[in-house]
Amino acid sequence: MEDYPTTILELEDRFSFEKDCREYLFKLRWPEGFRCSRCSHEQYWQRTNGLFECKGCGFQVSVTAGTIFQDTKKPLRLWFRAVWHVTSQKYGANALGLQRVLGLGSYRTAWSWLHKLRRAMVRPGRDKLSGIVQVDESMFGGKRPGKRGRGASGKALVCIVAQVDGQRIGRIRLQVIPDASAESLEAAIMNTIEPGTVVQTDGWRGYNQLQKKGYAHEIVRSDYVIGDDLLPFCHRVASLLKRWLTGTHQGSVSHKHLGYYLDEFTFRFNRRTSRSRGKLFYRLIQQALMIDPVTNKSLVKKQEVEK
Structure with a gap:
């Protein structure tokens, strides 16, 4: 069952703490329950450091490992607000606007976050067009x-x-x-x-x-x-x-980055009739858990940050 906030007030109330954000990501990443990526075992221990340890092979994994949220130094609740801002803006968001809304000290951080989210706007294995x-x-x-x-x-x-x-x-x-x-x-x-x-x-x-x-x-x-x-x-x-x-x-x-802007435009255009901005938030978070981590170095390599 799709579960998402429908207003900014619901978002603020529901995801005020990191624990709330991690629990939400856990449900989206493992909707049928935890499954070890190495041995497929379903039983686990939850460690005090936030890691999940497989009872079968002992492999430890965090809810953000292998996703665009991996190794982030910023709170997840800030990421959630970034996703909400990006999906709630009818015509999209730019880095300067995101920096102002979130109070980020660096334009580069806002720019890199947007590019990471654009990579998540293409669902892996999406259907081809027909008719x-x-x-x-x-x-x-x-x-x-x-x-x-x-x-x-x-x-x-x-x-x-x-x-x-x-x-x-x-x-x-x-x-x-x-x-x-x-x-x-x-x-x-x-x-x-x-x-x-x-x-x-x-x-x-x-x-x-x-x-x-x-x-x-x-x-x-x-x-x-x-x-x-x-x-x-x-x-x-x-x-x-x-x-x-x-x-x-x-x-x-x-x-160099035009293709990712095209992905954002496509994501927005194909969902232009959606009645709920919350559902777009849900989809983007869900897809962000499906793609591999994107490093800041790979974003700016041989490319000056766009102004």
């Missing part, structure tokens, strides 16, 4: 317009996949690709779309072999009229994404 989807590419960044299929200096190319749900956009997938070649586009499509899906494109030659890859390829360009919006769902997603990057992040997104 009918539209696929297109769009350039992001840079000051000059680029040429299709050739890229442009200072720009990043993003493959946009939008599921058709009647007159609405269903789920989406976004992926940075090196170029608009068949090799790059096919790899992105195979990574995000189930074989057998109807894939609508504008006829760019990079999509010519999709049928051989197991997809039902529909080219919408064959009977278009100049000025028609050929792939309206993709174009709408591209427009919303550009507005979000410019508004929430003031356009200061490096190409």
